Amino acid sequence: MAAPHNPPPSDPPALVAAKADLRERLRALRAAPPSPAAIAALCRRMAAHVRAVLPPGADVAAVWPLPGEVDLRGLCAGLHEGGYGVLLPETPPRGLPLCFRRWRPDAEMRPGRFGTLYPDGAMARPDLVFVPLLGFDRRGFRLGYGGGYYDRTLAELPGVPAVGYGLSAQEVPAVPVGVYDVPLPVILTERDVILV
Numbered sequence: 639m640a641a642p643h644n645p646p647p648s649d650p651p652a653l654v655a656a657k658a659d660l661r662e663r664l665r666a667l668r669a670a671p672p673s674p675a676a677i678a679a680l681c682r683r684m685a686a687h688v689r690a691v692l693p694p695g696a697d698v699a700a701v702w703p704l705p706g707e708v709d710l711r712g713l714c715a716g717l718h719e720g721g722y723g724v725l726l727p728e729t730p731p732r733g734l735p736l737c738f739r740r741w742r743p744d745a746e747m748r749p750g751r752f753g754t755l756y757p758d759g760a761m762a763r764p765d766l767v768f769v770p771l772l773g774f775d776r777r778g779f780r781l782g783y784g785g786g787y788y789d790r791t792l793a794e795l796p797g798v799p800a801v802g803y804g805l806s807a808q809e810v811p812a813v814p815v816g817v818y819d820v821p822l823p824v825i826l827t828e829r830d831v832i833l834v
């Protein structure tokens with residue numbers, strides 16, 4: 639007899655709709671460019687966090703900015719100068735986890751899915767993953783673009799520290815939580831280190 643087929647669990651429609659609504663509101667927020675001082679403060683905190691938890695030589699996953707996002711290119715250059723490896727994601731088809739490729743200042747950036755750019759370097763496994771947030775709450779729950787990419791990626795990297803980052807304006811009282819959402823243990827903003 640054939641084994642019973644259990645479809646993977648999925649989020650109820652009301653939750654998917656609540657996430658979509660919140661995403662819409664938070665995207666509107668991104669239309670206003672973040673202040674350079676806030677970005678600089680956030681990037682300083684991110685660099686300090688890396689230095690506190692990892693020795694030089696470790697590989698740190700960041701992202702190359704999408705329009706309206708906090709620009710981490712200065713952080714990438716600073717980490718590289720400080721002796722850290724910098725990895726950036728290549729975005730696969732929906733439903734698959736991200737893979738990370740090594741970036742150096744002279745890397746060629748190639749166009750990827752959804753307007754992303756990824757470096758031409760070799761694939762590598764990160765020792766820490768910075769997770770971009772569209773929105774977040776004090777419990778460590780986050781909302782991204784809705785691809786589920788980071789949820790899937792972090793599920794494949796158990797034990798690798800995941801550090802969310804964003805601007806304090808992106809904080810909301812409570813992000814709607816789905817079956818695959820795992821809270822982040824640390825979220826950095828230009829104002830706060832939120833330890834969950």
Ligand SMILES: Nc1nc2c(c(=O)[nH]1)N(C=O)[C@@H](CNc1ccc(C(=O)N[C@@H](CCC(=O)O)C(=O)O)cc1)CN2
Pocket residue numbers: 665701702703704707727728729736752753754770782783784785786787788
């Ligand atoms: N800078 C950056 N890189 C990243 C992410 C991110 O959040 N920020 N990702 C985080 O997972 C992954 C890419 N994930 C994405 C998933 C969906 C869409 C998306 O649906 N984009 C819409 C347009 C969005 C808009 O401009 O409002 C589209 O292309 O239709 C984009 C990125 C990996 N790289």
Ligand SMILES: Nc1ncnc2c1ncn2[C@@H]1O[C@H](COP(=O)(O)OP(=O)(O)OP(=O)(O)O)[C@@H](O)[C@H]1O
Pocket residue numbers: 646648649657780781782783784785786787788789790793816817818819
């Ligand atoms: N590990 C997983 N396995 C299977 N499905 C998953 C997994 N993680 C997330 N999903 C599904 O992916 C879809 C998008 O997830 P979600 O709305 O949480 O995206 P997001 O966190 O905003 O996006 P991203 O992680 O790309 O920034 C949802 O339908 C969710 O149930």
